[in-house]
Amino acid sequence: MHEGAVVGMADGYAQATGRPVLVNLHAAAGSGNAMGALTNAVYSRSPLVLTAGQQVRSAIGLEAMLANVEATQLMRPLVAWSGEPSCAEDVPRSLAQAVFEAELHRRPSYLSVPYDDWAAELDANAAATLERTVRRGLTPSEAQLDDLVKTVEAAKNPALVLGGDVDATGLFDRAVALAEHLDLPTWVAPSPHRLPFPNRHPLFRGVLPAGIAPISAALTGHDLVLVLGAPVFRYHQHVPGAYLPEGTRLIQVTDDFGAAARAPMGEALVADPAPVIEALLKQLPARATQHDYVGNPAPKTGEKALHPEQVFAALRDTQAADTRYVVESTSTNSAWWRQMDLRREGSYFFPAAGGLGFGLPAAVGVAMGSPDRPVVGVIGDGSANYGITALWTAAHYRVPVTFVILRNGVYGALRWFGELLGTPDVPGTEIPGLDFTSIAEGYGVPATTVTGEADLRDQLKTTPDGPRLIQVDTEPTTPE
Amino acid sequence: MHEGAVVGMADGYAQATGRPVLVNLHAAAGSGNAMGALTNAVYSRSPLVLTAGQQVRSAIGLEAMLANVEATQLMRPLVAWSGEPSCAEDVPRSLAQAVFEAELHRRPSYLSVPYDDWAAELDANAAATLERTVRRGLTPSEAQLDDLVKTVEAAKNPALVLGGDVDATGLFDRAVALAEHLDLPTWVAPSPHRLPFPNRHPLFRGVLPAGIAPISAALTGHDLVLVLGAPVFRYHQHVPGAYLPEGTRLIQVTDDFGAAARAPMGEALVADPAPVIEALLKQLPARATQHDYVGNPAPKTGEKALHPEQVFAALRDTQAADTRYVVESTSTNSAWWRQMDLRREGSYFFPAAGGLGFGLPAAVGVAMGSPDRPVVGVIGDGSANYGITALWTAAHYRVPVTFVILRNGVYGALRWFGELLGTPDVPGTEIPGLDFTSIAEGYGVPATTVTGEADLRDQLKTTPDGPRLIQVDTEPTTPE
């Protein structure tokens, strides 16, 4: 019902399954609609293969209605590659290229196909395209691995920083093994869109703050920081300072060429993190230590409405341990990490570029992509509107997903930001009058508003076999 | 609640007022969200001035969270101009340029402004920027006008084709005067987004069909075709044939440089149509003829639900003569023109690039921009979802606008297209289970479902002082 919601679903599906996903879009306007959601897919590194219709070849230059003018430029700079075959004969190869570019770069690609090309006969070479495979060999050399192992071995107080790629490439458990093996204090890289490490693990030190000086402060005392599968760093707030503490050496291992090239500090090794983890596990001795998980603090409580921590504690207590959460509620970020206890890979998904409209559709896509695990979307009342039509898809395909809408009636992140800047009365941050139960039912999704903690917990304990929406009034909070 | 809806509103507002409109967007994801709606603004030629936040200068290259990477490329090729000032000192001049580029080209422009620039002091030259004016002198020369007048005078059977620009630039009434003065059969250029001529006027010959051969057929017999304010032509369906009938000369007058340069046939004069109309009125004698408006045929009636013609006849009979209609219902196009009788300038707005998501927001924008005229949005049940959150804006600001949702439960245009192509069972064209009254009330807009023609007319006769939504079940129809 909107290409933005479709790409959000595809992003969720791709993240849940770890595989490329084909998304077929309308030409110019439809492709344009997708571009907001696409920014998230860029930073979640989802290999979406977007195809788009195009007018008949002879009508493109005329700018006939629905022509995609300069189609190969439209999606830039977001996509890894975009193309429009120069002739019908080149369509199969171009489509294969779109897939391979998306996979090689782990980034969306885009192919515009003129309408009349679909009527052309395949030639004999098309079969050669079907049989193609393209793989990457991004293992460090033995010498590079040895060098890394020695460096870690020699460090007095090394630390680990893990990025979303660790979870996205199935390394969650191996990262835990590595941290435990070497008894490494472990952070999650700032602005995370995935959770690569259990957040109540005793070695977990938290999500790094997203400012230059605060990161430096957090890492002070470590002579070596090993960053796996993350940019260094995805700052958000501008808090100037030294990039690293005096005397700290940083080594980044990532398969993201751009992230390596543009980083302001550190030594980068462009490679898959997996063989690095395995080499460290194999070549360095284990430090025998006990690792008991840490309990959550008692949730804060609200006065006029539930505090978000109460909601999250209820989720923690009632939902299965392997539940996947798709979260798009910026202003409850701090509450979230205090109350949740996520120990399985693939438990957490957040809009990777901070673009609103991911959460609700991605929850649908994640649920479609992982029928064996429960899925809960935790969505703010502002955010929910940006991808609201995914509700229809959830209803139409009876996707088993629970949407928890935190309704606090304000655009919390912006209001907080305004307060930080000394402008507490930013206009337009009040968003009263939204009733998501009504909206959801308009789209065919059963919905309730819960009136207290007990009611919430009761609702959460039930397990419908299709989608449902639970609206919870909550007190406004700030991200930090 | 979504940048696409915001740009749709701005497009409507710009069209209703004829003036540039400032739209402030979030950086990458927010700007991306706007790009679908922007395609419509490109072809409606709305001078939207889009500004976007940008990270602090030192964090852009790092791709910090919410950085707008290659911001000047993101909105291309849609915008007339995009820029990011090279330093804070250049912000005022750049913003002025964004405005002037939008006005000169009548096309959206885009300016990305780094966050820290806002803290810089203006220098003394900024005042010189504030005082700037930029105007266009796009009048044909006397020789060019004389030549045109003589050509029209010499034609034996000239015809007039009018484009959306005629209505958009306030020439509706002057175009009627010209047609009547010279007794010219008058068409509307294909794929219209505005109505530049009264559709029941006796000289009105209809909207030209959007195919090459059908246009040729329609224009056969005219030795001269004068096209004012339109591309030649905005074809849609691919129906090959000769661009023009044998012996027909076509002269296009447009201020759209690109439309003139890329046209496949005809003689183009890049200039404002207004002075051409005035020269023809002034220099050629009037042909005294009576011009009585033509009545509408009786509406077709539906069996299980209302036929769209019944809905439109009800609108025609109950709404004020100066009502502005914002229409986004492709599959009822033919029914629409049969039943409506629109005699005022600015009565009709349609998504100019065919991009869904314009109608509902644009109706809000048109209503905001023309408080002196009633506004009705006529929206299909598929289309409505693409800009649904504009309902909240309508509710929040109590915008007096009536949304009529035609609910037929199918994606009619695509289904029809599939049938044309011999694939009648295209999957995904059924869209059951939508209840827009529930959705609208969730967003704060009072809503009803009407159950028959009488009910519909009763509802339409009332005049609430804020927004309202009327859902009407209709029978599926095809565009032609």
Place this chain on the structure above:
Amino acid sequence: MHEGAVVGMADGYAQATGRPVLVNLHAAAGSGNAMGALTNAVYSRSPLVLTAGQQVRSAIGLEAMLANVEATQLMRPLVAWSGEPSCAEDVPRSLAQAVFEAELHRRPSYLSVPYDDWAAELDANAAATLERTVRRGLTPSEAQLDDLVKTVEAAKNPALVLGGDVDATGLFDRAVALAEHLDLPTWVAPSPHRLPFPNRHPLFRGVLPAGIAPISAALTGHDLVLVLGAPVFRYHQHVPGAYLPEGTRLIQVTDDFGAAARAPMGEALVADPAPVIEALLKQLPARATQHDYVGNPAPKTGEKALHPEQVFAALRDTQAADTRYVVESTSTNSAWWRQMDLRREGSYFFPAAGGLGFGLPAAVGVAMGSPDRPVVGVIGDGSANYGITALWTAAHYRVPVTFVILRNGVYGALRWFGELLGTPDVPGTEIPGLDFTSIAEGYGVPATTVTGEADLRDQLKTTPDGPRLIQVDTEPTTPE
């Protein structure tokens, strides 16, 4: 022998004739070679129509040898428009569009044509393309003209600033008439590539300096500055200050949309300057004044070699009054204007973007384009190398052109710039060991080195019927 030289010739030819020029280039590398010269054509506003070969359609995506990868992007942002037809059928229309875009914007355009398209049969519609015309009506409205006339009439001390477009569009004589009619002190806009006004005319105030503060100083005292056919302004040196003197109003009339939109100050009217000149001449009374041309000062003399002023004085004294000069010798700029006395339109051509390699080829192109006027190229010994292979073209086609090479053995402009910046010993500014007589003869152009002023004058008095090169050793000078 090099696409840069070819584009330089074409630029010269286009400027001499005032017409579009077709240039056919090799694909990627050949098109790339042309891009330096193209920058000059952008600012001289020459409507060059560049076409380029392209591999067969099925081989472009493969990046076969000589494929022009992303051909439509390669020449951006330099060209007004670039395209590659989506199919063979669209080649004629695309080529027509390339021509019209170049003419409408007065800027080069670029069309890439796949190799196999040339074998396709034209369809019937191609004839409609051949008959197309596209013209501009860029006359101000009567109201706009009246307003301008009244403004000039009311000014107490108006001044005129003329840009290259005045000469390029044949308005040299009309501009003189205007200045004399209203007794207007007249400047040439900074960084001129053409001479729009006689440089020894009593109303001539010189070329405006290319810095912000110096222009303000130069224009102080004028309540109105009317700028015709120029950007405001094409600064070069960064000398901050107020854009305009206190109390000065500036009105710019230009057909260059971009120049109007991006200017930092003033009121712009986007229109052809010609009707503005005519309206002022017609509607305002003449101020009867005598206008006697001003003589040149005695030339400075060199010690070890000729001073450039001696060379220019010799040119002035020996060459026909209607000689066209193509000049690419930056460091002799001041000497040039002191010694020359140019009273005819089209007498002076300079690289419009300051890109070296224009002078020598453009002299060939100007000579080819104006067989009725003598042509002299005045070229520095550094500059000459950038387009040296045009000598072969001059020889091969026996083009009657005199190249005067000023050999001072240094990269004068850069050295001067270094001195301004306090780094007098910039490496690489010595260019000894060049003998252009030897090079020229290698390319088939007869050449001599003159040894003194008398020898120079003797040589200059002869008139060979093909090309010749005169090498003159001169003393280093600075541009100012």
Place this chain on the structure above:
Amino acid sequence: MHEGAVVGMADGYAQATGRPVLVNLHAAAGSGNAMGALTNAVYSRSPLVLTAGQQVRSAIGLEAMLANVEATQLMRPLVAWSGEPSCAEDVPRSLAQAVFEAELHRRPSYLSVPYDDWAAELDANAAATLERTVRRGLTPSEAQLDDLVKTVEAAKNPALVLGGDVDATGLFDRAVALAEHLDLPTWVAPSPHRLPFPNRHPLFRGVLPAGIAPISAALTGHDLVLVLGAPVFRYHQHVPGAYLPEGTRLIQVTDDFGAAARAPMGEALVADPAPVIEALLKQLPARATQHDYVGNPAPKTGEKALHPEQVFAALRDTQAADTRYVVESTSTNSAWWRQMDLRREGSYFFPAAGGLGFGLPAAVGVAMGSPDRPVVGVIGDGSANYGITALWTAAHYRVPVTFVILRNGVYGALRWFGELLGTPDVPGTEIPGLDFTSIAEGYGVPATTVTGEADLRDQLKTTPDGPRLIQVDTEPTTPE
């Protein structure tokens, strides 16, 4: 003396040294001049780091003289990355990024730096940038290597195809070892810009023809084709056919992501070829075979002038065995390979994109980059003009390089092409009247014209300590 020549020299230097090379260019026009030569550097995969001046920040938007408008777009799509720092503070990081992007992608990058940035003080973080390293770990995994080894082991009749990357990354000798170890018939990939294998080696099967069908024919009979360090394939002539023979499996190992993604057939492993070679050498048993080099045939002789084979035989017989040859003479391609016997790595350099203007400057650059090996440039009389000013650099820096100019007075490649197409009289393919001895001496390079084979050999036996040019009249030949 011309940026094209400078980039050609830098490309040669980068290829000779295997290291990134910094090239500083003028802004718009200077950068444009470089773009032809840049196409060659793209396909030779030379990590050139291009920097360009830019106007002061506040003057860029104004398009002041020498502003580089949209500087980051100008060099696209040629460069791997282009940027302009958003503020002075970001210059060090941006420059580092330019270097790392060039190295990671082995492709030129481009950085535009505003003039006033150079005056800004470095901040404390700049030191962190200086210490950065970025490396790639592009080794295949053990499983990938095992799979490859087994595949080669199982093949009945495998063949090897080597690309320019093999020579460029120092694998020439290891490739010979591999071929000999497994007794593999070995081809060079089509359109080679380097020679990765000795051309008279008994396992050498020649350069693959650059057409689809001919390659298929050449590879018929092999069940496995292992392609190392090359695209599959860089076709040139369009000769349609099956991409591969029936039953042939092709495996491509390359570190070029784009080449892997866009190939039309085969299985690609994106990785460094080196570990693949080593794994095959280590894990598979040697097949003991004798490998005696093959002698050259007797050279063809010319009638009116020397046949190119006579020239090449003279080079072979007189020049040191480790001589590096830079060749830009397309029409003598077949003669070249018949007469040369090149057994050392880095012996052959050809314009990688087929862009003229590489040979003469690159010979200078190669000579500068390899003072321990003799360098000979073999240049056609058409080609020589495209980079002629490199002669001055050779003279000025006394670079020891021999230029052999083959003067046949025609544009041979184009004439041949015209004959293939049935248009034997293409205009403009005669280039008489060039005397490169005169030109060279004008640039300070000693030069002679040789009059016969003995004279040529005598000249070639001498060893001057600076540059020299030898002009040889030769008979026209065709590439095949």
